[in-house]
Amino acid sequence: MYTSKPMDSADKTVEATELQAGFKLNQYFISPTTGEVSLHDTVVTLEPKVMDVLLALTASSEEVLSTELLFSLVWPRSIYSPVSVRRSINQLRKVFNDTDKSLIKTHPKRGYSLHASIELLNANPQQKQSIKAAADKAVNKKFLAACGLAVICTILLFFFAPWAMQQKWYLSDLQPLTATAEQESYSLFTPDSRSVVYLKQRADEQGNFNTELWLTSLDRKQNRVLYRSNSPIDFFNWVPVRDAKTAKFQLLVASQLTNSVRFFSLSLSDDYQVLATTHHFEVSGNQSLSPFFGNETQVFFLAQQANEHRLYKGDLTTGQVDLLFSPSQQFSPYRIAPSAKKNSITLLGFDEQRRSQIKLLSTTTGEITDLKTLDANWYFISYTSALSGYLLSDGKELFHLNEQLQFSELNFENYAFLHYPSLSPDAQHLTFTQAKMKGNIFSSDLVSSQLSQLTSSTMHDWQGSYSADHSKLAYVSNKNGHSQMFVLDIKSNTERLVYGNSDQHLALSQPVWSGDNSQLAFARNERLVTINLAGKDPQVQHFDQVIGQPRQWLDQADSLLISQNSQPFTRWYQFSVATEKQKQITASNKFQLLNKAQRFQIDQQQVQDAEGNPLFEVKSNYRITQHFAKSAGIYLLLSPHNSEEAGEIWFFDYSTKVCKQVSSISLSGKDISDISQHQLLYNSFEVEKDIHTLKLKQR
Template sequence: MHGRTQLLEPKVMTMLIVLCEHANSIISAEELFKQVWPHSIYSPNSVRRNIALLRKALCDDDKKLIKTHPKRGYSLQAIISSLSSPADAKIYTKPKVNNHKIARYVTVLCTFIFLVITWVIWQNTPASQQTVNNLKPITASKAIEHYMRVSPNHDHMAIIRSESHQGTDKHIYIKDLKRKKTWKITKEAQNYTYLAWRNANSLVYSASHDSGIEFGQILLDDGLQSTQQTQLIRRSDISWNSPFFIDKKQQLFYLANINASEHSRNVTLYQHNLISGEVRKLLTPNDTFKPYKISLSPQQNKLAVIGFNADSISVVKTFDIKTTQFEMIKALDHNWYFLTWQQDQQSLLLSNGKDLSLLHVSGDWQPISYNNYHFLQYIQAVAGKLYFLERRTDEDLYLANRTDVSNIKTISDSNNVDTSAAVSPNEQMVTYISSKNGIPQLFLKELDSNNESIIFDNHAQELALAPPVWLNNTHLISALNNRPFVISLLGNNVNIKWVDNLLGIPLIVLENDDTFIYVDKSAQGDWLYTYNLSTTQKQPLHEQLNARQLFKNEQQQLISASNNTIENISTKTKLITVPGAKLRVFPSKNGIYYRSFKSNKYQLGFYGYKSEDVKPQHELATLCEQVCDQLQAVSDSYYVLSKKVSQADILSLEISHEE
């Protein structure tokens, strides 16, 4: 394609051959699988994966080249012409394929211009393309890596690590990238969140506590062993901070807010002088631009800042530290991104967790060919290498019958994330989010027949899909990157209707099933509103979400759970104070099941609405004795359970350019 060589996996190449042989006609997924994997059991996921890889290789982002025909199959919309004899170009006709001829087809295919759709290739092929290759593991253990930064001399890496995904037993380690040795430099575990090198012998870290955020410092000797750990700053006015950066003038740059989340719009960009202690607000909360990640340029004169605009689209800007002026680079899409400067300070590398892309300061944005099937985060470009954390999660869903907890039914058991299961009011169906096809989608499972179908296919391939909420037995609501939509399940039809005048996440359906409570994402503050689907009217509740769990009781009153307290918001009454931490609640018709963490283990209890007393739940404790946080929800007849296994390691890629 215009002199550019694109390497394809053998199965992807075989699929391309089959599609070429059926050019401009539809071939079913089953037939594709049969011809590419002739001696295997049919797997639609394998077909989808290879189609996705093929589209990426052919720059077919809008899916006009390889078209999907729902419930029918795929078609290649192309004219196939001979490279050696363009005057004799024809539509390639359909010969029969068998495995013995694959090698010959590959040879023949190499002599063809197999995709002559000039405008697609021309628009998507830059003169110079950046590539990544030579994937290498930096860490590979059962421990969970949470964050990392490479040292100023590029020889070492500081890592935040824990032995489990629970999150409070974190330590900071140093890894020698040349000698492959790793050692711990902290004595006591804390909930460390991020870190940065202050100089070659000093690290600054942030840690989250119940009372706020601590910034501390670890001094290191010439062998990078810890000599002293001290607290630098303690802020009780914030409960969340972003990854941060330190320049040569000892200025600390970070985002922070009081809502314990980067998903809230009331985010402030701070500049904190580590010598004088002076704090400046470089950007205060506003409704037009909500930043969520920053990156300090190699020359340390600019910050790259990415955040959501008023339409919930990720926008990249540069911030000149000297003039304090923002300059727009580009509006991207509705996904979240991690970002890092490249050494030339003329471009940024971006990751939405799934794909890599290159953004030039001129605004030119192009994909980088790298296929990742896990979650890629916290990228850092250093000396021709890209370091990143790859998070791998396998979460499966189950239903346990409340009258017989030994009777457990599997809802979904894939090799990817299956989560956020919700049982329908009549308890005949379960809907859940799964990324088994490479992107988050909504699935529906009928409990009697065990039939399963996709009810929201997420053709836009955006990555933030909100947990589904049932409005009634035929309608449910969710949101894709803060844009709500209603799914109608009437008869055999599935219809999607977007709620165009809202930007937020649905939380709770009220008694009249056309009204729900949502958290507003169009403005700062995470304010709660009700919205009526029939009248399109919204009403403020004059309450903020504030990192709380919210649900309703049998009297349609609003209940909240946060820290270690459960209270009735409607009556301003405190219901329960639970000893321990990590409070999580599971509302039911008659009361509240809750989980807390004390004495290094989970404990389960129940608060009855009528009796107003608290009882331990030995049945659930037995059911969850190994992983007690696997309880997800409670319905009249079922406990919704999940089993989650997480792993996170640090990897590297080499960055190169191709003309």
């Protein structure tokens, strides 16, 4: 039971540490440690930074805090952006139903102030302090901290001056270039560094999505469409103009068709007006494309074909396409970039240990040279001579790799997902795509279609998995600012954090439950993690030597089926948790499942036995898009080839080898993660994409 301490009129300023025990704001109960705001039976979970803004306002109740001060308190390591503060204030007003802005008042050109009745929960009365004493203490602490920091910085600079000299670049002035409900993504500067070109998705009256190329100047005075396409545009890049008499600039564009990629160029005038469109070539059989680059006559691109990312060279004059590099078990590229060396291409990919590596490929000899081994994260990469090296991002932070292969972090911390950073030719500005994702997990009864919302977050909850007895839900969430693993008790509607991910690895795979509901297994950046839930506190065990993703618990809770992405075939292992030994079962791109002494294989058209004999075959106009293994059999999700709206669920029984249809469902807006006991588990998904810019300066 809560005990409370009211704040009297003479005690409006409190220490943030006092608030951490919880407090009451008017009729709302606030729990900073869990991020929860409670009113009667309604509980809303705030994002960590939104809660921090609330704490800052509450700690100085009725005092006006400037936008700059709020940002420095909540985002101390980031570059000032008033947008972050305004967004947090809007979120708080929405949660507290503060439509008249009486709870959080706006003071034009001055800041914000909180006006509410505040009661501290579980507080010691002796902790109570007056406004003046608390304020003086806060000022003194800030002054002493500043002095201490200055002394420390002086000492560090004296002893580590050589290291400090390596920090050549710093960022400032974060500004949104776009802020619309439409999806803006992938941006590059114009050759004169004055404007940014980016992609925008637009929907027509029939709901068909078209792609547009937009140009916006850095001073925001110019904002217009460059080009419209009825087909999706993946990426684009500037290439040198062969004939300067007919055009000033040339933009090479890649458009994704049904089963191919088409390359064409736009000839532009000196004020970036499209003069002509030239078709170059089309490559069939490609499923996806990565950012590419080119010169006057050639384009180098990485495309996924036959489940492999292969590097190609295309001739812009003749249309001839040549294969330059195929992935191997030792190295599989996922990004490319130019290089400082002539006739060389920078490859960024995973090695056999799933570590990101940077290599150089000679286009004349085919020789591969190692440059730098990074870590288990994946990265975006671009090369620019103005930066004297590479600009990289792991989706959260920005890094610089100079020509001496010194890897340094730039002073930028992002609380959304950072896509495709790119530097202006004059090295004065940087642009990137910021993606904010959100969604919750829902359960739908396959018979009655009754819908239940299982999670409620202002961030992104996804990759849910039912326990074998259907009593618990394990899922991944970034509600605390980075990916973490949670377990929800469905009956009591209580959850607990079971994996904090203190290293803040970006990629946590979907959790897999053991048959006795006591353990979870998942991959952290393709490295195995298990959690024993039997005791009071979760017992986490990392198996970094095991590369791949767990797909099944075998023998109740003794061993796991692991899939490891490899070339040319995925390798499947059985790993013993007790002995930490693994043995390869097979190498196949068909999905493997084990049940007792039997092995099953699944592709898009069939369920097969271990020898490849068909046990179930879908209708010719359908394909198997997902499957979910259970103790008695396999749930199959079937989708028609020509529709993404309707689907069917079938169940393959291990014992009888018979497959029967369970239900017909609508697939629209559903990211399905599990099917169990006639319940469909899925998460909603929304993403906001906008283009942002930063100023870049040299120390």
